[in-house]
Amino acid sequence: MTRTDPHDVPRPDARLHFGVFFQGVNHWTVWSAPDSGSQIDPASFRKVAQTAERGLFDAFFLGEGLRLREVDGRIHDLDVAGRPDAITQLAALAAVTRRIGLVSTSNSTFNEPADLARRLSGLDLLSEGRAGWNVVTTDNAWTGANFRRGGYLDHADRYRRAAEFLTVARALWDGWDDKATADSVAAPAWSAPGAVRRVRHRGRQFDVDLAPTLPRSAQGHPVIFQAGDSGEGRDFAAAHADVIFSAHGTDFDDALAFAEDIRRRLRAAGRPEDDLRILPGTEIIIGATEAEAEEKKRWIRLQQVTPATALGIAGLLWGIDLSDRDADGPLPAEDPVVADNDGSFGARRVADPRTVVAEWRAKAEAAGWSLRETVIALGPQRGHVGTPSGLADKFARFVRHGALDGFNVTPYLIPDGLDDIVDLLVPELQERGVYRTEYSGTTLREHLGLRAPSAHRPVAERQEAG
Numbered sequence: 001m002t003r004t005d006p007h008d009v010p011r012p013d014a015r016l017h018f019g020v021f022f023q024g025v026n027h028w029t030v031w032s033a034p035d036s037g038s039q040i041d042p043a044s045f046r047k048v049a050q051t052a053e054r055g056l057f058d059a060f061f062l063g064e065g066l067r068l069r070e071v072d073g074r075i076h077d078l079d080v081a082g083r084p085d086a087i088t089q090l091a092a093l094a095a096v097t098r099r100i101g102l103v104s105t106s107n108s109t110f111n112e113p114a115d116l117a118r119r120l121s122g123l124d125l126l127s128e129g130r131a132g133w134n135v136v137t138t139d140n141a142w143t144g145a146n147f148r149r150g151g152y153l154d155h156a157d158r159y160r161r162a163a164e165f166l167t168v169a170r171a172l173w174d175g176w177d178d179k180a181t182a183d184s185v186a187a188p189a190w191s192a193p194g195a196v197r198r199v200r201h202r203g204r205q206f207d208v209d210l211a212p213t214l215p216r217s218a219q220g221h222p223v224i225f226q227a228g229d230s231g232e233g234r235d236f237a238a239a240h241a242d243v244i245f246s247a248h249g250t251d252f253d254d255a256l257a258f259a260e261d262i263r264r265r266l267r268a269a270g271r272p273e274d275d276l277r278i279l280p281g282t283e284i285i286i287g288a289t290e291a292e293a294e295e296k297k298r299w300i301r302l303q304q305v306t307p308a309t310a311l312g313i314a315g316l317l318w319g320i321d322l323s324d325r326d327a328d329g330p331l332p333a334e335d336p337v338v339a340d341n342d343g344s345f346g347a348r349r350v351a352d353p354r355t356v357v358a359e360w361r362a363k364a365e366a367a368g369w370s371l372r373e374t375v376i377a378l379g380p381q382r383g384h385v386g387t388p389s390g391l392a393d394k395f396a397r398f399v400r401h402g403a404l405d406g407f408n409v410t411p412y413l414i415p416d417g418l419d420d421i422v423d424l425l426v427p428e429l430q431e432r433g434v435y436r437t438e439y440s441g442t443t444l445r446e447h448l449g450l451r452a453p454s455a456h457r458p459v460a461e462r463q464e465a466g
Contacts (some may be wrong), residue, residue, distance in 0.1 A: 008279040014399045016389040016435050017406030017448060019103070019279060020418060024083040025065040028283070030303040030412050037415045040082040042092065047415035049093045052100055054417050055422030056436050058447040059101035059132060060093065062086040063409060066110060067143045067167050087119050094127035101131035101444030103225055108162040110138065110147045114208055122213045122220050129218030129443035134225040135241070137162050159232045161205045166224070166240050167410035168206055171199045173221035175212030208271055219443035220453040238265035241276060242450050245408055249280025250382050255403040275446050277405040283383035284409055286391065286420040293385045300412050301376045313379070327372040331364055390429035399434060
């Protein structure tokens with residue numbers, strides 16, 4: 001049963017926002033299809049970014065992987081891998097795009113604010129105010145082993161470090177006044193006295209004493225993205241972020257519950273409840289008819305979850321090597337081996353694998369599924385499948401009832417996976433008045449309809465928000 005009255009539309013003028021997520025390390029990108037392009041050729045990045053800009057997307061978003069995923073010390077060779085450094089790649093894309101935002105996933109656990117804040121500020125200046133920073137943390141020791149501190153941080157400590165990191169970064173970004181430099185050769189000095197302020201910070205994680213080297217960009221400073229779904233992650237986003245990613249964008253009621261929870265946390269943090277954009281990650285599969293779209297989805301899932309991938313995923317759940325089994329045969333008869341999962345292969349920790357395996361067996365037996373079919377059916381189900389018209393109606397309902405502000409789209413094919421969305425879906429959304437027909441601004445902050453960074457808002461607005 002729906003939780004909304006179809007005649008009660010709380011946000012009738014709301015518009016949908018799209019971002020594109022170029023993932024990198026994953027098995028969801030179908031790299032083995034005949035029409036798949038290179039995952040590392042600069043032309044692929046360029047094509048995806050330019051297609052998204054043609055479709056009036058808000059942002060091009062890059063993931064980050066500081067270490068390739070492994071299983072028992074062996075590189076997992078089924079993943080797409082090989083991304084350049086995100087900020088380097090986005091700086092190159094700034095030269096071949098004009099409006100689309102450029103968002104870097106950069107890790108607050110294994111970077112330092114004096115360096116990363118400057119590099120992000122440089123991207124923001126080079127792109128004339130189009131940069132964003134997806135603030136992520138890492139808890140696994142197998143990545144931390146390659147960094148000076150080694151090991152890992154506890155869950156709560158990761159967010160404490162990230163919060164302090166952002167405090168220092170914002171102080172550095174705000175270290176220059178808006179009119180710090182001379183606007184005329186007749187000025188007595190290149191910079192106004194006191195216009196560049198030294199940042200001194202001594203905290204639990206960072207000890208910084210320096211004068212910022214770069215002025216603010218056209219949007220003030222990079223837009224802050226965050227993707228935590230735990231209670232701590234949601235609180236962090238409500239306190240610090242401009243945009244939150246989530247896994248709550250497929251089922252309407254689930255998406256609305258997540259959005260309502262975030263709005264409660266925003267109010268508790270002293271911010272207006274419309275101060276944060278909610279952009280769940282999703283996959284969009286389009287067909288001329290519903291039946292064609294479903295058939296296309298089945299083909300895509302079989303390409304994404306190959307026999308080897310299915311065995312790898314199931315092996316992590318069972319805790320044993322299943323690489324010599326038949327993925328299209330029955331589930332393993334053995335009981336799972338319960339062991340400490342250190343996040344190898346980027347795997348999610350399973351608190352009670354015996355319970356999960358029992359559920360898999362019951363559902364597989366009832367449905368007559370093979371192991372591979374079970375992995376597909378019971379794996380992540382995020383995504384939307386349908387016709388352009390049907391999807392446009394669906395997305396209009398999501399955004400106009402406040403369940404989300406848009407989607408961060410993961411193409412299942414590179415570099416042409418956005419073509420159907422841009423050519424077929426976007427016109428339907430525009431026809432319904434739920435999607436822009438042109439860019440109205442030049443910065444990422446303007447595309448998202450965000451206020452100025454809090455330090456630069458009018459005093460009255462800051463007092464009202466706080």
